[in-house]
Amino acid sequence: MNFVPYLCCGDPSLSMTKSFVKAMEPYSAVIELGIPFSDPIADGKTIQEASIRSLNNGTNTDMVFGMVRELRSEGILIPFVFMAYYNTVYSYGRGRFIKKMKDFGVQGLIIPDLPFGEDREIEVVAKAGGISIIKLIAPNTVPERAGELIENEGMYTYLVSAYGTTGARSDVSEESLEFVRRMRKFAGNGKTLYVGFGISNAGQARRFAGAGADGVIVGSALIEIYSGRTLKGSSEGLKPEIDRMESLARSIHNI
Amino acid sequence: MIEKRFGEFGGAYIPELLVPVLKELETCFEKAVKSSEFQAKLDSYLSRYAGRPTPLYLAENLSRRLGNIKVYLKREDLLHTGAHKINNTIGQALLAKFMGKKRVIAETGAGQHGVATAAAAALLGLECEIYMGSKDAERQKLNVYRMNLLGAKVIKVSSGSKTLKDAINDALRDYTTNCNDTHYVLGSALGPHPYPGIVRHFQSVIGLEARKQVIEQEGRLPDYLVACVGGGSNAIGLFSHFMDDKDVKMVGVEAGGEGISTGRHAARISGDGKKGVLHGSLTYVLQDPFGQIRETHSVSAGLDYPAIGPEHAYLSTTRRVEYVHVSDSDALGGFHLLSTTEGIIPALESAHAIAYLPVLSGKCKKGDVAILNLSGRGDKDVEYVGRIEGLI
Numbered sequence: 064m065n066f067v068p069y070l071c072c073g074d075p076s077l078s079m080t081k082s083f084v085k086a087m088e089p090y091s092a093v094i095e096l097g098i099p100f101s102d103p104i105a106d107g108k109t110i111q112e113a114s115i116r117s118l119n120n121g122t123n124t125d126m127v128f129g130m131v132r133e134l135r136s137e138g139i140l141i142p143f144v145f146m147a148y149y150n151t152v153y154s155y156g157r158g159r160f161i162k163k164m165k166d167f168g169v170q171g172l173i174i175p176d177l178p179f180g181e182d183r184e185i186e187v188v189a190k191a192g193g194i195s196i197i198k199l200i201a202p203n204t205v206p207e208r209a210g211e212l213i214e215n216e217g218m219y220t221y222l223v224s225a226y227g228t229t230g231a232r233s234d235v236s237e238e239s240l241e242f243v244r245r246m247r248k249f250a251g252n253g254k255t256l257y258v259g260f261g262i263s264n265a266g267q268a269r270r271f272a273g274a275g276a277d278g279v280i281v282g283s284a285l286i287e288i289y290s291g292r293t294l295k296g297s298s299e300g301l302k303p304e305i306d307r308m309e310s311l312a313r314s315i316h317n318i
Numbered sequence: 319m320i321e322k323r324f325g326e327f328g329g330a331y332i333p334e335l336l337v338p339v340l341k342e343l344e345t346c347f348e349k350a351v352k353s354s355e356f357q358a359k360l361d362s363y364l365s366r367y368a369g370r371p372t373p374l375y376l377a378e379n380l381s382r383r384l385g386n387i388k389v390y391l392k393r394e395d396l397l398h399t400g401a402h403k404i405n406n407t408i409g410q411a412l413l414a415k416f417m418g419k420k421r422v423i424a425e426t427g428a429g430q431h432g433v434a435t436a437a438a439a440a441l442l443g444l445e446c447e448i449y450m451g452s453k454d455a456e457r458q459k460l461n462v463y464r465m466n467l468l469g470a471k472v473i474k475v476s477s478g479s480k481t482l483k484d485a486i487n488d489a490l491r492d493y494t495t496n497c498n499d500t501h502y503v504l505g506s507a508l509g510p511h512p513y514p515g516i517v518r519h520f521q522s523v524i525g526l527e528a529r530k531q532v533i534e535q536e537g538r539l540p541d542y543l544v545a546c547v548g549g550g551s552n553a554i555g556l557f558s559h560f561m562d563d564k565d566v567k568m569v570g571v572e573a574g575g576e577g578i579s580t581g582r583h584a585a586r587i588s589g590d591g592k593k594g595v596l597h598g599s600l601t602y603v604l605q606d607p608f609g610q611i612r613e614t615h616s617v618s619a620g621l622d623y624p625a626i627g628p629e630h631a632y633l634s635t636t637r638r639v640e641y642v643h644v645s646d647s648d649a650l651g652g653f654h655l656l657s658t659t660e661g662i663i664p665a666l667e668s669a670h671a672i673a674y675l676p677v678l679s680g681k682c683k684k685g686d687v688a689i690l691n692l693s694g695r696g697d698k699d700v701e702y703v704g705r706i707e708g709l710i
Contacts (some may be wrong), residue, residue: 103487111477154605198334208338226494226496
């Protein structure tokens with residue numbers, strides 16, 4: 064099964080984010096890189112707190128771009144997707160942001176507070192720049208709109224598994240599975256559907272795979288592995304935590 | 319039909335989960351305002367419960383002190399729960415019932431909107447939870463207790479700056495989670511579409527009455543309208559019925575805090591805000607060069623917010639409304655000025671508008687008429703100001 068980790072850039076430090084990327088790469092189809100924002104309304108406690116830690120470290124958009132450039136120059140080839148709130152992109156300049164993504168080697172963009180249709184201009188700019196904008200579908204998205212979102216799919220379509228915000232949960236509700244089944248049937252087999260929000264273990268991932276998902280996105284559960292530690296600097300200090308992150312990634316990858 | 323955008327401002331920058339929810343809200347709102355039954359209930363509660371119409375009072379002592387200008391006060395401070403907020407919360411609580419929702423949530427800064435929501439929820443038998451920054455809850459303990467008395471649960475928010483903006487973040491998260499049975503009673507003319515239009519609609523009763531009253535009492539339209547602007551609901555409520563009266567000049571007063579150059583203020587338009595998106599709406603926002611939302615400051619909690627309602631952003635670009643700012647210390651001056659001249663203690667928010675009057679009067683011809691929206695009473699601020707001034 065395709066595994067997609069979400070990492071909050073700059074938490075606990077940009078150099079640690081690089082270590083996490085390298086550790087996740089062998090098991091991942093894509094890596095989502097979150098650019099921290101002060102007011103992340105789609106995120107639960109874990110990613111909120113990671114974002115604040117990162118911002119307190121002084122992380123900014125230029126530094127995240129710099130980290131991507133370093134990873135690319137160090138031979139990391141896996142596709143990257145930025146997860147950025149709309150104001151981060153808007154304040155940077157939409158055209159400038161997209162161009163820099165292209166130049167630095169980031170293939171996709173998720174804006175959790177920009178529903179499809181709200182900013183036609185960024186769609187046009189992204190398309191011209193060869194950047195994929197990933198659409199989200201929620202359990203309450205009406206069929207007509209879901210059809211439109213799938214038709215305009217990016218590298219994959221992000222299925223929001225449940226009502227609410229991001230954050231690790233241990234179970235899977237029947238409603239979530241039913242939603243994924245419904246979307247699979249609706250989209251047909253040619254479309255890539257990844258499920259996110261609340262996934263923290265291989266058991267859940269297996270059930271989503273059974274419902275027709277091509278992959279799962281895991282964020283908060285990875286962050287919770289290391290967030291108790293405040294270590295900065297070398298990856299040596301977080302060796303046990305990185306091992307646990309790898310083992311979670313491997314267990315889902317092997318499904 | 320309520321407009322989705324004001325020029326380029328406004329819009330609905332929200333998670334996909336809220337797209338169908340806000341669509342339903344818009345549809346129900348449009349149905350409700352066309353329903354004579356809904357309107358009759360609203361009118362009845364506004365007059366018999368909240369205390370409408372509020373007087374338009376000619377403040378003669380204050381006018382004499384100012385010199386040129388003749389000031390009328392629109393007495394929203396006399397409303398139940400002490401401010402204009404109740405106009406909107408009764409409207410939205412009725413809307414929640416109309417939509418079949420069982421529970422309402424709201425954000426609050428100083429507590430005024432929280433108290434007004436809790437009162438409306440108690441009145442209409444709705445479950446009510448209020449999000450309040452933990453810093454604000456500490457500063458306004460009495461209002462926390464007041465909300466509890468009214469049967470509401472207060473949820474203290476300890477993320478981010480622990481103030482109003484963080485309370486809105488958590489209220490939006492709750493709304494995303496519980497939208498099937500919950501209505502979010504947003505307290506100002508901000509947030510994603512359709513909120514700015516809904517809140518303006520429920521607050522426009524202020525302008526509707528004021529226009530009629532000033533014509534009755536003065537025999538003509540005023541030369542100026544003055545109102546303080548946090549999110550901007552009391553201002554837009556007053557302004558809305560004078561938009562097409564080209565000779566009526568309008569002034570919105572923002573919180574200048576300790577001065578624009580100190581960075582400790584909440585002046586989005588008249589200070590150093592830039593275009594951006596916060597809480598679902600494109601508007602002027604106080605932010606750093608990378609789009610992170612800045613912490614704001616004002617002596618008045620109700621004006622202490624980093625974004626401004628999108629219609630105000632638009633009205634500033636068309637120059638229909640002039641936006642200015644007043645410092646903390648001048649606002650405290652306004653607080654005393656109205657108290658001593660008229661025997662009315664204004665809310666610190668409204669005191670910002672009062673404090674602009676001497677400046678405005680200096681630019682006026684003798685006999686120019688102004689309506690100032692006295693959006694709230696100062697009872698809630700008495701202890702705070704007393705402490706600042708070292709008197710209690």
